[in-house]
Amino acid sequence: MTPDPRDVGPVPVGDWDRAVGLISSADEIALACHISPDGDALGSMLALGMALRAAGRRVTASFGERRFRVPRLLRFLPGQELLSEPDAYPAAPELMITFDAPTVERLGVLAGNAARARELVVLDHHPSNTGFGTLNLVDPGAAATVALAEELIHRLGLPVDKAIATCLYAGLVTDTGSFRHSSTTPEAHLMAARLVATGLNPEEIARELWDRSPFGYLRVLGAVLDRVVLEPEVGGGLVWTSVTRADRAAYGLPYDELEGIIDVIRRTEEADMAVVLKEDDDGAWQVSTRSKGAVDVARVCAALGGGGHTKAAGFTSHLPVEQTMASLRALL
Numbered sequence: 001m002t003p004d005p006r007d008v009g010p011v012p013v014g015d016w017d018r019a020v021g022l023i024s025s026a027d028e029i030a031l032a033c034h035i036s037p038d039g040d041a042l043g044s045m046l047a048l049g050m051a052l053r054a055a056g057r058r059v060t061a062s063f064g065e066r067r068f069r070v071p072r073l074l075r076f077l078p079g080q081e082l083l084s085e086p087d088a089y090p091a092a093p094e095l096m097i098t099f100d101a102p103t104v105e106r107l108g109v110l111a112g113n114a115a116r117a118r119e120l121v122v123l124d125h126h127p128s129n130t131g132f133g134t135l136n137l138v139d140p141g142a143a144a145t146v147a148l149a150e151e152l153i154h155r156l157g158l159p160v161d162k163a164i165a166t167c168l169y170a171g172l173v174t175d176t177g178s179f180r181h182s183s184t185t186p187e188a189h190l191m192a193a194r195l196v197a198t199g200l201n202p203e204e205i206a207r208e209l210w211d212r213s214p215f216g217y218l219r220v221l222g223a224v225l226d227r228v229v230l231e232p233e234v235g236g237g238l239v240w241t242s243v244t245r246a247d248r249a250a251y252g253l254p255y256d257e258l259e260g261i262i263d264v265i266r267r268t269e270e271a272d273m274a275v276v277l278k279e280d281d282d283g284a285w286q287v288s289t290r291s292k293g294a295v296d297v298a299r300v301c302a303a304l305g306g307g308g309h310t311k312a313a314g315f316t317s318h319l320p321v322e323q324t325m326a327s328l329r330a331l332l
């Protein structure tokens with residue numbers, strides 16, 4: 001038998017076949033991505049959702065946040081009409097598919113629905129994925145979950161139009177940091193070539209994702225940079241800052257405008273690790289961490305109840321900033 005040329009990842013071809021079989025025979029397909037969705041989570045889910053809908057399938061798509069809100073940066077993605085609030089989600093789905101979630105906890109309030117699902121297909125690329133599905137399509141070598149979503153769409157024999165490609169491309173450029181991070185493989189570029197060939201607009205997608213923010217963003221960034229701290233003796237060098245609710249309230253800046261701040265902080269040459277603590281609307285601190293390679297931030301964040309990748313990870317803290325930083329330093 002000639003091997004399938006695409007059967008190169010760690011996902012056995014039999015598992016792909018099983019996923020195709022489950023999807024083909026289901027009456028309704030329930031999709032869920034991780035909470036606080038990024039371009040990869042939402043992009044992979046909407047891409048598969050649109051492909052299935054175009055094939056006449058019944059699809060539900062959501063993520064498990066009570067305060068259900070698509071981040072402003074991602075509202076340009078096609079397929080938003082597929083989304084519904086988690087309250088409307090099937091309580092015990094016949095078939096549920098998750099996107100970019102390494103643990104069942106990252107499904108938020110939909111974790112229970114996942115536990116009750118008859119079949120749970122997990123699509124992910126986190127090395128830390130716990131394999132919480134009845135079928136786990138996990139490839140830690142994939143640049144993003146959208147790579148697995150594209151493969152699944154291909155194996156279902158469904159076409160990728162410009163709208164679907166836009167969602168896949170958004171996930172790819174988000175997770176590779178515009179082809180700058182270590183996840184930038186030849187396969188990632190080949191995938192980009194296939195997607196751009198559908199006629200999508202890379203310039204427009206880049207502008208939506210990174211190159212637009214309200215004026216207040218600059219003022220908040222100013223305040224945040226004003227209090228940035230460099231601790232060269234901690235780990236391989238630590239640079240960190242925080243963004244309070246008060247900072248944002250002063251300029252009416254929504255929480256979801258803060259995503260780019262870590263990319264300003266992490267450029268610091270004297271530091272291996274960068275940290276931004278962001279106070280959300282509930283007063284919890286969402287902590288973003290990045291490393292240039294000396295520190296495994298996935299390990300550090302996992303020890304603090306979060307997770308992520310070796311060089312980009314995060315966790316949630318309910319402690320004051322100084323206490324959070326102290327527990328973080330203790331792990332370096």
Ligand code: AMP
Nearest residue numbers: 288289306307308309312313314315316
């Ligand atoms: P961010 O700093 O929000 O861009 O997150 C970077 C990575 O860290 C994400 O891709 C997630 O895998 C992971 N991550 C962020 N926040 C959390 C959290 N609260 N719990 C678990 N993983 C997280």
Ligand code: MN
Nearest residue numbers: 038040041100
């Ligand atoms: Mn993600």
Ligand code: MN
Nearest residue numbers: 040100145175
């Ligand atoms: Mn991802």
